[in-house]
Structure formats: C-alpha cells, structure tokens
Amino acid sequence: MKHPVDVHVGKRVRHRRWMVGMTQQQLAEQVGIKFQQIQKYETGMNRVSASRLWEIAEALDVPVDHFFEGLKEGTSSVEGQDFLADKEAMELIRAYYAMPENQRRRLFDLARVLSESAA
Structure with missing residues (x-):
C-alpha cells in the first residue's frame, strides 16, 4: 500500500x-x-x-x-x-517560468483579473 x-x-x-x-x-x-x-x-x-x-x-x-x-x-x-x-497545468507552469519576469508579472495580473470577472 x-x-x-x-x-x-x-x-x-x-x-x-x-x-x-x-x-x-x-x-x-x-x-x-x-x-x-x-x-x-x-x-x-x-x-x-x-x-x-x-x-x-x-x-x-x-x-x-x-x-x-x-x-x-x-x-x-x-x-x-x-x-x-495534470499535464496541461504542468505545461502552463513550464511556459510561465520560461518567460521574462516582467512578462510573467503582466500575465499573472491578467489571469487574476480574468478569474475575478469569471466569479
């Protein structure tokens, strides 16, 4: 077990x-x-x-x-x-960390806004 x-x-x-x-x-x-x-x-x-x-x-x-x-x-x-x-989540994480820091920050902010508007 x-x-x-x-x-x-x-x-x-x-x-x-x-x-x-x-x-x-x-x-x-x-x-x-x-x-x-x-x-x-x-x-x-x-x-x-x-x-x-x-x-x-x-x-x-x-x-x-x-x-x-x-x-x-x-x-x-x-x-x-x-x-x-979840393979898709892992691919997303890998792509996210491959981005330069400033782009990651902007994508993170966008994702946060989109998730708040979907709720």
Whole structure:
C-alpha cells in the first residue's frame, strides 16, 4: 500500500524533474540507478531512502526539504497537489517560468483579473 508521504515526495520529484527538463533516464544516470527505479519513486510505489533523496535533490538542484513542501503539518495527508498530475497545468507552469519576469508579472495580473470577472 502506498503511503501518502511517499506519493507526495514522488510527485514533487516528478514535478521538479519535469520543470528542469530532465528525463527519468537522465536523472537515473546522475543518481546511479535505473530509470525504472525513478518511475517507482515518482509513483510512490517505492520509498526513497534519505541518502537517495539527497542525491536526487543534488541532481535536481533543490534542497531536500523541497520534496516535503505542501505536506499538511502534523499528518501524512497531502493537500493541493493534484495539479502536479495534470499535464496541461504542468505545461502552463513550464511556459510561465520560461518567460521574462516582467512578462510573467503582466500575465499573472491578467489571469487574476480574468478569474475575478469569471466569479
């Protein structure tokens, strides 16, 4: 049975890997394992050991605590992470961060105005 924390960490690994444009194979090579193991980590099927999580964090250039962001404090439940499984949302996020800062700000302001007028 998958533990919610393992699923959350796996989603965060997948999200970060995707955001930096790295394949499962590339991450696996940097960490010294097979890409199938990365697949199992990302789905929460296998737990990531502390030392392996450290290596993954180094390869993805984030602190280890990045993988735990968004966990509800004091429990092992996950909140607000469904967007990580949505390919369209992930593509939108990637495109957003590829923009220069001034364009991102303008797009953000536009999205906020549009969402307020739709409500």
